[in-house]
Amino acid sequence: MSGNRRGAPPKRDSIFELSKLMDTMVRVKCLGGRELRGVLRGYDDLVNVVLEDCDEFLRDPMDMQIVTDETRKLGKVVIRGTQVSLISPEDGTEEIANPFLGADDDGED
């Protein structure tokens, strides 16, 4: 183990290039529960993100875990990469019937 000097650490490629989603409508979920949706206009290595024509999905004031379909307009937004938990394209998502409903019995597998 003699004198193995480290230069720059090897550059790791990201497994997903946000360049693929540029100028498309994306949904960004944040830590803490905020959900925003807008057109992806920019980003950086730390996954800070710029969205244009952005809306925020409002949450139920009684229960902040419930995200409603109501939105408010925000406009151009910079989202902090440290707070991003998910970025997904709007095109290619669809709502499906709730698979968790109708569980009347115990120990449902």
Added chain:
Amino acid sequence: ATKLLPLEVIDKSIGTRVWILMRGRTEIVGTLRGFDDFVNLVLDDAVEYAPDMRNGGQMVVTKLNSEILLNGNQIAAIIPDSNGPPDS
């Protein structure tokens, strides 16, 4: 068009009113004076919109009326050139 860099968008908004969404339900509006690598912000004439937990979570508006240092740790989103939540 080439992509916008988020930190450049923030930089361009120095001197304008910005609307900050924090991780919880708190929001802050202020005139952006500057920021650092961690996106801690210096804001002037800041106004805080925070839920009042002693009053059923209604939003309470507090004029902070001075320059503040807003810790970047809890900042979720920055909306440049904005006066904040529209009055109901």
